[in-house]
Amino acid sequence: MNVHLSSKTPKSFLTKTGGFLKDYDYSLNPYTGCAFGCSYCYVRRLPVSLFRKEEWGTWVDVKKAGRESFAKELKRAKSKGPVRIFMSSSTDPYQGEEAKEEITRTLLSAMADEKPDFLFVQTRSPLVTRDIDLFQELKSRILVSITIETDRDEIRKAFAPSSPPLAARLKALKQLSDAGIPAQAAVAPMLPFTDRFPDRVKQVTGLVTLDDFFQGDGAGGKRSASLGARDILVQLGEEDWFDPERIEMERKKFEGVFGKKNVRISQDGFAPFR
Template sequence: MNISMKTPKTLLTKTSGFLNDYSHSLNPYTGCAFGCSYCYVRRLPVSLFRKEEWGTWVDIKAAGKEQLKKELLRAKKKGPVRIFMSSSTDPYQGTEAKEQVTRTLLEAMTEEPPDFLFVQTRSPLSERDEDLFRKLGSSVLVSMTIETDREDIRRAFAPSSPPIAARLKALRQLKSAGIPVQAAVAPLLPFTSEFPEKLKQAADLVTLDDFFLGDGAGGKRSASLGVLQVLEGLGEEDWFNPERLVQEKARFEHVFGRRNVRISQDGFAPFRL
């Protein structure tokens, strides 16, 4: 893993498109050590212009609390500040345990709170910041990606990502601490019939997304990443089908209730429990 330090000119980036429900995105890192094979960021400029394989490099953004507080103050003068963290990386990279960039930025936000903060991660390390999430109260939602409950599927698509059991445990802990949380089954990967019930024990809200709604290209980007070939190798090619999300939605609604099952872009929009 190639890890380097960068000094950003700004931390907050104005959003558009899929994240148009937010005013800004916030990425504490560039690159991602998890290197999930289906990740749409592999086809974005941040990855394509880099002469290194996605998943082998991470740039740490050396920015302090005061810088973010100043940017938040400026942004607030122009209107409500709703932040999506993060749009092109996981805010809880392995190096975060040492560097604490994300924690520092969260500390800044507890002192100069945004109107809403959405934290998207797949890392159990997020449990560490329970104290800061609690300070943000109902203005934060921690969304944990748990795309399957089958370890063989996780290893096939994202072998460097955290184990499923660890993610479920962290989500349960945050929920029990009163932190607003959701489980993000994104993308929808093959799972067992017990999966919805397992998620219900860890979260009251679930978001579903697939390779067709979520990749920004109607499934073409995911196909170019070899998703179908991996599924065929597992004998699960029928999951690469836009109708599958409709079928599985009913299963999750039976467990969570219709109001608590969100789909694709709507599932990543601001939401207060």
């Protein structure tokens, strides 16, 4: 799929947050739009997407970042109170264009010097391993979360055909763990997977978060249904996965492998360590 790119220079990068991200003080989005274009992405129903004439997944705005100006923004924010950052809430900070533009790396470089109280990095891209050196500067102040919603590639292709292969994501998570970076697998949204999935995830990380189409979509599953999630599952013969009670059954399987304290659910799994 061809992606239309444009650039802009924002006045600021940090945005005050709340709601699902109430445990954070700011969200940080290096891009607007996302080339991965996952079918279930809630951003499809937000104004940032609805007001564009282009289909979600076909456009990306690159937010040109100045390292020194962002460092000053961080310093100002820290003078006002805690700075806990969620990166990113409405885009993937490691989508393909990041390999060339390095906006995320520029922002991380500033954070390595002017450290936030906590940084949560959410991605589904193996490119995240490029920045292990900067993650190590933040030590215990960071959690890197890689989305691995299934271990069945035909399921991935049905929901998010432009997203990175699952095997590459698992490999990236292992690299992060081996480098001593606090990291987790985000099985979010939880898509149909095999009985071997919990063991496969345990081989690459000791922490996992589960979320589904009901707790995580902000509308009790209605938003996910409107985006076609249930229809896709029906077409795949997996309709029983669109069930608010399913997550408890799968939770027990993961807890049997990871231990109860290492399996977090929905909003709690995207919060800073307590």
